[in-house]
Amino acid sequence: MIKYGKQCISQDDIAAVKDVLQSEFLTQGPLVPLFEEKLCDYTNAKHAVAVNSATSALHLACLSLGVGVGDLVWTSPNTFVASANCAIMCGADVDFVDIDPLTYNISLSALADKLSRAEIEGSLPKVVIVVHFSGQSCDMIELAKLSKRYGFLIIEDASHAIGARYNEQMVGGCCYSDVTVFSFHPVKIITTAEGGAILTNSEAIAKKAQLMRSHGVTRDLIGQEHADGPWSYSQVCLGYNYRMTDIQAALGISQLAKIDEFIFRRTAIAHKYSYEFASGNWITPHQSTGQTSAWHLYVLRLPEHLSTYRKEVYTNLQKQGVGVNVHYIPVHKQPYYQKLREYTDLNEAEKYYASCLTIPLHPLLSQQESDKVISAAQKEIERVATR
């Protein structure tokens, strides 16, 4: 089976992990801070806080921005459930904004409309979580304008987009947002097995995230209110164990050194796909100007009149060993979210979902494999189009 995505591990990654296993610290040693420093260097963010998953990072991002009971958080329905769950974990309500039919990111015109209605109704969101779908950034300049006008905070869920550029800045630099989150799950651009990170330019946000990453416990108060002795530590808020291990950080450092190579490979394959699928019935992903994608996913769409064949095409390609996938079932369609409230005006997200198909894309995909993906997908669409 040609997988839609997978990690790219080489001998130097293995050696880096082995070194940690033979060292003094498996966790809370020197490598997590070093990985954080390298993430800052790479993205130009002032602070990075590495954690055990992007889900934890999103949770801490919301908590650090003060999201709580009675707050509203808006996000895109075209994402993994974690982008919305993080706000629910804080006790907030979640609503969704429709997607742009070209980029499949949150639609800024739909957002602007929804904000103007919410202002009248007195139900503006505290935070908007945007998702850089497939590795392509949202229009952050326009988003930042809306944030100023309506007073909401911005979290970028850049789980797909470490290494992407927007307006000549690296995604993660938080030029137009309060916090950015990365995922290092094996299918993403670089991996630490499980892992994630928070990037921010705010020292206050970074400090809160660091504290809550480790039980809300600090040793900074020694000599102050809880000074029983040199062993003292103080829990000052409710926290979690969301720490990354040094084993994971070692892998992350080793992987980050190769990120340009990974994205170069992904981009080359994506360009080949876009060239080959330019003729025929498949709809190829739109690339916005003024930015470069990290190419986490390559998503084809069936034209609307052929959408009814998506399941058949999916099944046939799977049978031929082409590991296609669907990203994503709109989050508001999940049974859990259906029970919470009603959602309106998400037509583009639903139309997109009915017609999308992710084809394999990762750095280790061989020319032979991408050729097979192309010919199998072309044959399938021709077959259903000529019915």
Ligand SMILES: *Cc1c(COP(=O)(O)O)cnc(C)c1O
């Ligand atoms: C993968 C992913 C997550 C969750 O990442 P984990 O590191 O697995 O917790 C969140 N949001 C998006 C958009 C993702 O793709």
